[in-house]
Each structure stands twice: as structure tokens, then as C-alpha cells.
Amino acid sequence: MQKIFRYPVPAHAHHNPLFSMGSLLMVLFVVQALTGSLMAFYYDPSPDGAYSSVDYMQFILPFGWLVRGVHHWAASAMVVIVVLHLLRTYLYGAYKKPRELTWLVGVVLLLITVSFGFTGYLLPWDQKGYWATQVGTEIAGSVPAIGSALRNLMRGGEDMGIATLTRFYSVHMLFLPGAFMVIVLGHLALMRRHGLAPALVRRGHGPEKTVPFYPTHLAIEAGIALVVIIGLVVAANLVPAPLDLRADPTDTTFVPRPDWYFLFYFQLLTYFPGGLEAIGTVAIPLFFFGSLVLLPFVDRRAERRPWRKPITSSAFVLYAVAVIVLTIRGSG
Amino acid sequence: MTHEAGEPKKAGVVGRRDVLSTIGFWIATVASAAILGIPSVRFAAGKSLEQVTEHWVPIGSPDKLTPGDFTSVVYSFRLKDAWREVKKEGLIYVRSAPRGGSSGEFLALSGVCTHLGCNVRWSKDASRFACPCHSGLYDADGAVISGPPPKPLRQLETRVTDGVLEAHI
Structure with a gap:
């Protein structure tokens, strides 16, 4: 226990909030687990009851607006923080030897985080969630050769229905949280084994100063977590979690849109119609995640300073600009 | 205060920074738990303690x-x-x-x-x-x-x- 709590945190990490993003993600996961479990007290996972039960929680139950609102905003916060965490690791070259496996496990956690968003969106069974999932599962259906089977497996049948809702609920509530907890433990163990990457620029001579993880560094992280939690409560109060009209499969007027962190991909697909569809649905996602996975094995030089790594730094800028531009266009 | 890596802290000596950090950590943690915990308990209770309507x-x-x-x-x-x-x-x-x-x-x-x-x-x-x-x-x-x-x-x-x-x- 002494080793865990008195772990020496390098000063450059202690003084930089970007190094607290990992801990913040774990706090947000706990917040999601708590608010999600509470909503499961009342949630009715059937097309007949789902919408009414969410409406009941949101507008009738005491603090229902808060529990659901915090869950909604924390989901977006998790995506933002996981991207910041990934960017910090990327820019500081902390994916390099000996931390390759830590990076790979982190990529898996990124996939799990966005999967939480995808599966949770459907659960209110409102127009937004229903049609976003209709489109999302159709995207899966456009994968060559296995698309139809993949789509039907996701939906629990050819069409969206009760089996879609129950399996999305099960994945969201059971499989993903279980996988997240196990994989995060592995990520933490690897992080502790290899330690944090040294500072990019060393000032002075001699070993870097450190502070003990508990209580000094943990006090800072607890403070950051408190600020974020207060922010979530304020956000839930000022902008309540949305609940669109009840899902209507016959509606021809509704324009489906995914949640904001999938907008860039949704927009990207408009540029690959017809026979080129597989480029958008398979090739580009594979390239993106493939580049993340292969990064530690392609960029093997010891150099970690971003200004001395023109290729990886340019790739970062290119990815960031593409995602931002596509997101803005997709929201229009 | 920060200390050089490898420089052992004197056994039994608790610095002022340690005390303040410990207090700060627990205040932040308890406050976070209370901000979410209290409304959560009320939400979980829901309408279960309300009187049943008579007919x-x-x-x-x-x-x-x-x-x-x-x-x-x-x-x-x-x-x-x-x-x-x-x-x-x-x-x-x-x-x-x-x-x-x-x-x-x-x-x-x-x-x-x-x-x-x-x-x-x-x-x-x-x-x-x-x-x-x-x-x-x-x-x-x-x-x-x-x-x-x-x-x-x-x-x-x-x-x-x-x-x-x-x-x-």
C-alpha cells in the first residue's frame, strides 16, 4: 500500500493539469456508473416503456433532472477528456518504448469510451436515439461481405426493435463497464510499472523533483474532480439532458444526426457515395485506428519533443483540423 | 514541499504540505461525494415512501x-x-x-x-x-x-x- 500511495510523481506532471486527465476519466467513469445504476432503478428496457420511464425520471422523480443531466454531460466530458489525455500522451511521445503496451491499452479504452456513447444514445427510445442508431447500424451493414450479418447482429434482427434495445442496454450496462474496469486496471498497472515519461525539457541537473502521490498530488486531482463535478451539476441545471419526441419509425420528416462526437464521421460518409461507400465505412476507420495502433512501432526514434518530430506532429495537426472541420460541417 | 528523488523523508516527520494536502484531498472528496450522493439517495427513494392513493x-x-x-x-x-x-x-x-x-x-x-x-x-x-x-x-x-x-x-x-x-x- 505504501508503494501505491507514496508513489513519487514527477514535478512536471504534478504542476501540469494535462497529467490529471487519466484520473479525471476514472472519476467520470465512477460518476457514470453511479448515475447509470440509479437510472436503472426506473428504466424500462422495452420500446413500450423506455421513453415513458425516461420521461418519468426526467420530469417527475426528485432530482431526476440532475441524475440524468449529470449522466448526459459526463458522457460528453468523458469524450473530451479522453481525447485530451490521448493528445497529451501523443504530443509528449509517451507512446514510445517502453510504454507501447500502455498506449495500445489506451486505444482500446478510447474505443470503449465511444462505444458507451453509441450504445447509450438509443436507450431513451426517442427520435434522436432511434434514428441515430438506425443510421449507425446501417453504416455497419455497408461493410463489404459481412455487413448484413453485422447489422443484424447489432439489431438483434433485420429491423430495429425490442431485441435492439435490450442488447444495447446489456452492452451499455454490463459488458462495457466490465471491460472498462478490467482494462483500466491493466492500463494503471502498466503506467505504474513504467512510470510517467520524463519531462520533454529538463531544467537544471540532477534527478527531477517529485511529490508523493498521496496526499500531495491526489489533493490536486481531487480538487480538479470537484470542479468538474460542480460543472456537471451546473450544466445539468442550465441545459437539461434532451429528450426528443417518442421514437416513430414511420416519420419521414426527422433528419437523423448522431451525437456531436460522431458528427465528423457522419459528415465524412457523405463524400463516399455508392460504390465508394466502403472507403468511408471501412478503409478510413481502419486507417485511423490502425495508425494509432501502429504508432509506437512506426515512430521508434527516441526523440519525444514534438518540434523535433515533423511527421507525427503534422499528422496530429492534419487529423485535428479534419475532425474539427468535418464536425462543423456535420452540425450544419 | 517537493523533494529530490532518492532523498529519504525523515521517518515520523509530517510536513505542513502533507497536512494541508491531506485536508484538501478529503474536503474535495467528501464535497464531491455529497454533491452527487445526497440527490442520488433522494432520487433512488423516488416515490416509494409516498402514501398509496385510495380508491x-x-x-x-x-x-x-x-x-x-x-x-x-x-x-x-x-x-x-x-x-x-x-x-x-x-x-x-x-x-x-x-x-x-x-x-x-x-x-x-x-x-x-x-x-x-x-x-x-x-x-x-x-x-x-x-x-x-x-x-x-x-x-x-x-x-x-x-x-x-x-x-x-x-x-x-x-x-x-x-x-x-x-x-x-
């Missing part, structure tokens, strides 16, 4: 009752249960002209055993109610004869509205 349920025409004998009546009505409208059903035993009483009066007893909630059965021959779960016995007025039931069968208020006998549950 008058129709039993039927008083003329259809056998004088001096209990008639079992299964009542049902639609009710808002949280976010759904559901059919609520239950069992009542009704008798007209109770023993020694004047005609036009009714005795309505809940058919639910006061021990653990099983439905009791009326036996005309034995002139008593018996609970099949733990053999609790009640007399014709609902009073406990023997067995584990702690209280008599709940007596329900009755009224006749437009020729229909109703019981208050």
Missing part, C-alpha cells in the same frame, strides 16, 4: 349478495403506476346483513392475510377464513383465531352509489 372500487349490486354468507369479489381498476397505466386487482370478501346487525349493512373484509400477504379462503362450513401459507385462522368478523397473523383482516368502508356497492381500498 372506491365497485363490487356489484347488493342484491346479488347471499345474506349472511361471504361472497368473494375480485376487483380491478386501472391505475397510474410510475410511468405506466396498469390494471390493479385484488380480493375482497363481502357479506350483507352481518350477524346481529340490521339489513342494508355490509361487512367488507380484505382477502389479504395480515401475516405475509397471502390470499385467505372463506369456508362456509367452518365459518372461518383460513390462510394456506401458514395456517392462520380468522373468524367471520375477521378476528384472528389462531396462527401467526398479528392483526385481524382489514375491514373496508362500504357505500352504495347509484345502486352499486363499493368498497374503499
